[in-house]
Amino acid sequence: MIDSKIVCCYLYPITKYGYPPLAENTLDYLDEMHSLGFSAVELEGIRDEHLNKVYEMRFNIKKKFEELNLTMPYFCAVLPGLSSMDEKERNRNFALFEKGCEIASFLGSKGILDNGPxxxxxFPNEIPVVRHYDEDSLRFAFLPEDFSWNKFWDQLIDTYKTLCDIAAKYNLEYQIHPAVGVLASSTDGFLCFANSVKKDNLKFNFDTANLFVIKENLILSYLKVKDYVNYIHISDNRGLKVEHLEIGNGNINWGKFFDVINKNNFNGYFGIDIGGAESGVKKLNVAYISAAKFLEEKWLKLN
Incomplete structure (x- = not known):
């Protein structure tokens, strides 16, 4: 089996079955990820209906974990409504977030993860159900006429202090995942955000492809935020658009990246995060198995 420090991310079933993949089929996804050789997986709860279904299934999921000897270091609760300026909407999402923390804790996770705010x-209708808020997703978005940045920022920081406290109640880290179109998605943006939130369990999910596409130097970026990083999402990128390519099919200099990772004794987790409709990965199983072998050679054997 693949070392439990190397995680099969939820992008695997997303790529195969669409976004979001049916929560009802979670046990099948676990069988599929295990069949590739993974002993560690990532699951997600995507907004209310999907997250609530995963919550309902948590006992069956735990039974499947025990049957397959799986672990889940991080659970993702995707809740864009947490940054809403509407108090009722925020409170509704606080309740969903707490359910996500219950799932994570019950299944033995170290932390809970979400996109940056x-x-x-x-929007003309609801917030689009998308993984990245790119130009197409935001084409018809607008800010309220009475929008005040200072008021929003103060409220946002209070919200994330509360979220960190909820996560801490379950002994969980709260990982912020960088994605196009959200706040705190650059390393400088995250450092500013973390300096305002001031919570020890706030962490940064270092996503190589998402940082590379916004023109971050991954070596410098890692050194800036390394004290906040114990979970790295790994995939390649050409620097032209959002994509999560097979390792070696983009322009990331992996030799230099792993030099700095190993020199700084990174001892967290790597999540293989390859695929998505935007990426055109044709041999998904091969891509995940090859990435796991790559990580064993470049990282595990040297640490």
Missing amino acids: LPPFK
Whole structure:
């Protein structure tokens, strides 16, 4: 089996079955990830209906974990409504977040993860159900006429202090995942955000592809935020658009990246995060198995 420090991310079933993949089929996804050789997996709860279904299934999921000897270091609760300026919407999402923390704790996770906060855009209908808020997703978005950045920022920081406290109640880290279109998605943005939130369990999920596409130097970026990083999402990128490519199919200099990772004794987890409709990965199983072998050679054997 693949070392439990190397995680099969939820992007695997997303790529195979669409976004979001049916929560009802979670046990099948676990069988599929295990069949590739993974002993550590990532699951997600995507907004209310999907997250609530995972919550309902948590006992069956735990039974499947025990049957397959799986672990889940991090659980993702995708809740863009947490940054809403509407108090009722925030409170509704606080309750969903707490359910996510219950799932994570019950299944033995170290932390809970979500995208960085979405700016308080208004949409003609609901917030689009997308993984990245790119130009197409935000084409019809607008800010409220009475929008005040200072008021929003103060409220946002209070919200994330509360979220960190909820996570801490379950002995969980709270990982912020960088994605196009959200706040705190650059390393400088995250450091500013973390300096305001001031919570020890706030961490940064270092996503190589998402940082590379916004023109971050991954070596410098890692050194800036390394004290906040114990979970790295790994995939390649060409620097032209959002994509999560097979290792070696993009322009990331992996030799230099792993030199700095190993020199600084990174001892957390790597999540293999390859695929998505934007990436055109044709041999998904091969991509995940090859990435795991790559990590064993470049990282595990040297640490």
